[in-house]
Amino acid sequence: xxxxxxxxxxxxxxxxxxxxxxxxxxxxxxxxxxxxxxxxxxxxxxxxxxxxxxxxxxxxxxxxxxxxxxxxxxxxxxxxxxxxxxxxxxxxxxxxxxxxxxxxxxxxxxxxxxxxxxxxxxxxxxxxxxxxxxxxxxxxxxxxxxxxxxxxxxxxxxxxxxxxxxxxxxxxxxxxxxxxxxxxxxxxxxxxxxxxxxxxxxxxxxxxxxxxxxxxxxxxxxxxxxxxxxxxxxxxxxxxxxxxxxxxxxxxxxxxxxxxxxxxxxxxxxxxxxxxxxxxxxxxxxxxxxxxxxxxxxxxxxxxxxxxxxxxxxxxxxxxxxxxxxxxxxxxxxxxxxxxxxxxxxxxxxxx
Amino acid sequence: xxxxxxxxxxxxxxxxxxxxxxxxxxxxxxxxxxxxxxxxxxxxxxxxxxxxxxxxxxxxxxxxxxxxxxxxxxxxxxxxxxxxxxxxxxxxxxxxxxxxxxxxxxxxxxxxxxxxxxxxxxxxxxxxxxxxxxxxxxxxxxxxxxxxxxxxxxxxxxxxxxxxxxxxxxxxxxxxxxxxxxxxxxxxxxxxxxxxxxxxxxxxxxxxxxxxxxxxxxxxxxxxxxxxxxxxxxxxxxxxxxxxxxxxxxxxxxxxxxxxxxxxxxxxxxxxxxxxxxxxxxxxxxxxxxxxxxxxxxxxxxxxxxxxxxxxxxxxxxxxxxxxxxxxxxxxxxxxxxxxxxxxxxxxxxxxxxxxxxxxxxxxxxxxxxxxxxxxxxxxxxxxxxxxxxxxxxxxxxxxxxxxxxxxxxxxxxxxxxxxxxxxxxxxxxxxxx
Numbered sequence: 186x187x188x189x190x191x192x193x194x195x196x197x198x199x200x201x202x203x204x205x206x207x208x209x210x211x212x213x214x215x216x217x218x219x220x221x222x223x224x225x226x227x228x229x230x231x232x233x234x235x236x237x238x239x240x241x242x243x244x245x246x247x248x249x250x251x252x253x254x255x256x257x258x259x260x261x262x263x264x265x266x267x268x269x270x271x272x273x274x275x276x277x278x279x280x281x282x283x284x285x286x287x288x289x290x291x292x293x294x295x296x297x298x299x300x301x302x303x304x305x306x307x308x309x310x311x312x313x314x315x316x317x318x319x320x321x322x323x324x325x326x327x328x329x330x331x332x333x334x335x336x337x338x339x340x341x342x343x344x345x346x347x348x349x350x351x352x353x354x355x356x357x358x359x360x361x362x363x364x365x366x367x368x369x370x371x372x373x374x375x376x377x378x379x380x381x382x383x384x385x386x387x388x389x390x391x392x393x394x395x396x397x398x399x400x401x402x403x404x405x406x407x408x409x410x411x412x413x414x415x416x417x418x419x420x421x422x423x424x425x426x427x428x429x430x431x432x433x434x435x436x437x438x439x440x441x442x443x444x445x446x447x448x449x450x451x452x453x454x455x456x457x458x459x460x461x462x463x464x465x466x467x468x469x470x471x472x473x474x475x476x477x478x479x480x481x482x483x484x485x486x487x488x489x490x491x492x493x494x495x496x497x498x499x500x501x502x503x504x505x506x507x508x509x510x511x512x513x514x515x516x517x518x519x520x521x522x523x524x525x526x527x528x529x530x531x532x533x534x535x536x537x
Numbered sequence: 538x539x540x541x542x543x544x545x546x547x548x549x550x551x552x553x554x555x556x557x558x559x560x561x562x563x564x565x566x567x568x569x570x571x572x573x574x575x576x577x578x579x580x581x582x583x584x585x586x587x588x589x590x591x592x593x594x595x596x597x598x599x600x601x602x603x604x605x606x607x608x609x610x611x612x613x614x615x616x617x618x619x620x621x622x623x624x625x626x627x628x629x630x631x632x633x634x635x636x637x638x639x640x641x642x643x644x645x646x647x648x649x650x651x652x653x654x655x656x657x658x659x660x661x662x663x664x665x666x667x668x669x670x671x672x673x674x675x676x677x678x679x680x681x682x683x684x685x686x687x688x689x690x691x692x693x694x695x696x697x698x699x700x701x702x703x704x705x706x707x708x709x710x711x712x713x714x715x716x717x718x719x720x721x722x723x724x725x726x727x728x729x730x731x732x733x734x735x736x737x738x739x740x741x742x743x744x745x746x747x748x749x750x751x752x753x754x755x756x757x758x759x760x761x762x763x764x765x766x767x768x769x770x771x772x773x774x775x776x777x778x779x780x781x782x783x784x785x786x787x788x789x790x791x792x793x794x795x796x797x798x799x800x801x802x803x804x805x806x807x808x809x810x811x812x813x814x815x816x817x818x819x820x821x822x823x824x825x826x827x828x829x830x831x832x833x834x835x836x837x838x839x840x841x842x843x844x845x846x847x848x849x850x851x852x853x854x855x856x857x858x859x860x861x862x863x864x865x866x867x868x869x870x871x872x873x874x875x876x877x878x879x880x881x882x883x884x885x886x887x888x889x890x891x892x893x894x895x896x897x898x899x900x901x902x903x904x905x906x907x908x909x910x911x912x913x914x915x916x917x918x919x920x921x922x923x924x925x926x927x928x929x930x931x932x933x934x935x936x937x938x939x940x941x942x943x944x945x946x947x948x949x950x951x952x953x954x955x956x957x958x959x960x961x962x963x964x965x966x967x968x969x970x971x
Contacts, residue, residue, distance in 0.1 A: 236856050256859040263860045269853035273875040282871075283861040330861070 186247045186337045186370050187212050188233065193242035195228050202228045203394045205242070215364050215371040216399075217381035220391035221417070226374045229391075230340050233372065234261045246337050259338075262331030262369075266343040268323045270315040276326050277311040283334040301333045304363060321352040328360065332367060339364065339371040345380060357384055378418050382406075390414055412534035415462050421491055423462045423528075426500040430457045435529070437461075438498025442474045445525050451537050453529075459537065462528040465491065465505035472521030476502065480516045494518065565944065571937035572725055578931040580719040587686040587715040594682075597714050606703065610711075613680045614699050615647040621677030628676050630669060633662040638673070646700070650674050686715075725938035734910060734918075742915040745827065745899075746892045752832035753888050754881065757839025762869060764840075765847045776844060783837040791901035794830045795819060820907045827912050831898050835891075839884045846880040847873060886954045890947050896920060915943055 188210040195203040203225045210216045218226035231237040233244060235256035244252045251259055270279050277298060278285075284294045302308050305325045315323055324344060331339055344360065345353045361384050364371050375381050381388050382402035390397045390405065398410045409415035415423050428437030430453050435444055444453070453459065468476065481501070482493035492504045492512070504520065512518055529537045576582050594607050615621075622643065625635050637660050647653040654670050657663055664670045679698045686692040689712055696703070696711070703711065729735055760779055764772035782790055797803045798819035805815035819826050850873060858868045874881075896917035899905065905913035905921065913921070923936020 231856075234860050236859060256856075257862045257864055259860070261860055263857065265853045265857060267851060267853045269851065269857035271854060271857075271872060273878075282858075282863075285871075286862040286867060330857075334861075 189245040191243040213368045217385040219381040224391045225394040262336035264341040264344045268327040339369040412530045424502045439496035460530040465503040467523040467526045468504040474522040572941045574934040576719040576933040585718040587692045588717045615653045624676040753835040756836040760840040761843030782834045
């Protein structure tokens with residue numbers, strides 16, 4: 186089922202959290218609402234499921250206007266960050282709860298609970314209570330409870346945030362597998378770009394109550410629309426340096442190189458302030474455009490080594506290189522940048 | 538890590554321990570002890586006393602003792618012995634009178650006041666006024682009746698002073714009959730079992746506790762849930778309003794209830810507009826008023842506990858119930874109330890126990906009436922029996938027996954509740970937590 190948000194706004198008293206947001210999520214698609222905390226992604230999710238009332242704008246499920254519907258009438262499955270299981274009920278009764286409310290017959294309930302428990306590999310847990318389960322098991326119960334009613338929409342609010350690292354990795358692919366199997370239109374709220382990129386078809390990157398860019402993880406990484414997106418997506422993050430355009434070159438203290446043709450064509454005036462952004466993988470010892478500086482930080486991650494290079498002007502660039510460590514802390518190095526893969530941003534932060 | 542053991546905390550606990558012992562443990566123990574005695578305002582609570590009263594004489598007459606002897610026990614004799622003459626000299630009679638009495642009547646004994654007065658009239662310096670003659674008689678009178686003797690020896694001397702000398706076995710009988718000190722007994726318990734009032738008071742108590750408790754806990758839950766779903770400003774206001782009965786002095790609070798219920802009170806006034814005849818509603822429906830007055834006070838406590846328990850339920854759990862399709866009533870029935878089992882148990886137990894032992898509002902409102910034992914509950918009955926009785930003796934021993942029964946029922950009720958709510962399971966696991 187397609188979900189459409191039209192000019193959706195949400196205020197809490199005088200505080201505007203979301204303003205005029207438009208978002209369309211295709212049938213069977215899984216989209217991530219990604220952004221730093223406080224950007225309004227959970228608010229959006231709560232509005233879609235009806236827990237929060239919409240201040241203005243419309244929300245459509247398919248061709249049905251659900252803007253004013255209370256959550257009870259919406260048939261959405263929600264996985265909360267805290268899982269929000271009912272502590273006094275067994276796992277079986279937790280999963281069966283939405284069906285019990287609908288007054289389905291015991292036989293139907295048993296069939297459906299067993300089915301979803303099978304999909305999530307938790308048949309043996311049904312007699313226990315939430316307090317007796319591990320975090321990952323609780324997470325799966327929450328997912329099962331959301332799925333058992335065959336929801337029109339599956340909403341997940343930071344579903345992996347309360348899990349430890351190993352489990353998070355496992356549940357990431359697990360959730361994606363189940364979403365594909367059930368074909369449920371899904372929204373995943375997360376502040377973790379890796380989660381968003383690895384689980385979702387598309388990402389809606391939000392900041393300050395606005396969607397900055399919607400696109401596939403690949404688009405988002407390789408064609409960020411502005412400086413915020415470039416900075417938010419990518420780990421370790423991109424390095425920025427502010428400078429000026431002089432004679433078709435980018436100039437900043439300690440670094441000068443000729444702008445690539447596509448930037449020159451994009452009518453940048455001489456003397457204009459621009460910012461260059463270089464992802465760590467595009468700064469390597471053997472790349473073409475030379476960059477000189479001192480190694481001021483080294484972090485060895487095993488397969489990869491991370492270096493911080495501080496230029497004469499004080500700007501810091503980051504490089505990530507596979508293989509063994511090639512220099513020491515404090516060494517002066519002369520490496521290179523792949524200028525064609527670098528991003529350039531104008532004064533407003535938009536990519537040129 | 539090895540814990541450092543020290544006796545120091547014991548010293549810190551000492552004042553509290555002393556207070557607990559003084560005001561709780563010792564009274565409870567003494568109540569138990571008293572329940573096996575015949576203590577009353579007749580016997581006092583101290584050691585032995587021997588008194589011959591009209592009652593004693595009547596009892597002895599019934600047991601067939603020599604009538605002449607009993608006559609003597611009740612009589613007064615007037616003796617001009619050394620002690621009597623000494624008392625006369627101290628009185629404000631004229632010295633001449635006293636002197637002549639000492640000369641002429643010394644050693645004489647009279648068995649009635651009339652005979653004494655006749656003898657006095659024959660004197661030259663006779664006491665002129667009735668008042669003076671009375672003064673003589675008062676100075677030398679010897680009685681046994683209603684005099685208090687501490688020991689058997691004093692009692693014997695007392696008998697001698699009115700000229701009674703009896704054989705040893707008769708003396709023993711007299712001593713026994715005159716013994717007013719309290720005795721050890723189990724008759725309090727058998728009396729309680731046999732009494733016609735026990736059943737009535739028991740039924741009153743059960744009725745009072747059950748309905749007040751029901752009103753109490755139900756109303757507290759209603760308030761807590763209603764204020765939970767209200768905007769925060771209003772909910773604070775309503776909670777504050779329902780605390781007022783709790784913080785107002787009991788006497789004032791009950792006076793308001795009484796004023797409300799009088800035939801010229803508020804209720805009658807308002808109902809008058811609807812053509813209802815004024816009535817003393819308290820007399821008409823005493824139980825309704827007893828239950829409401831107690832219930833409103835108790836509800837405030839439950840409300841506070843329940844309100845904080847509802848707020849402690851994570852909002853996500855209620856949101857989850859909402860998206861799972863549960864409307865408010867279903868949320869309350871299926872999520873909120875089960876999660877509040879523990880506070881509900883606590884309040885129910887606490888209120889049961891305090892209602893069983895509390896009687897101050899009933900005392901002030903109806904004092905067990907109207908009429909005979911209409912709203913008399915167990916604790917009030919114990920109070921009336923032991924400490925506040927217009928019609929007879931204060932029966933400390935029997936009152937203590939009533940109190941002991943109350944303690945027993947209280948303990949039994951607590952155990953029952955703990956079993957009913959599966960206390961161990963409630964305590965063993967975290968309740969409102971993931």
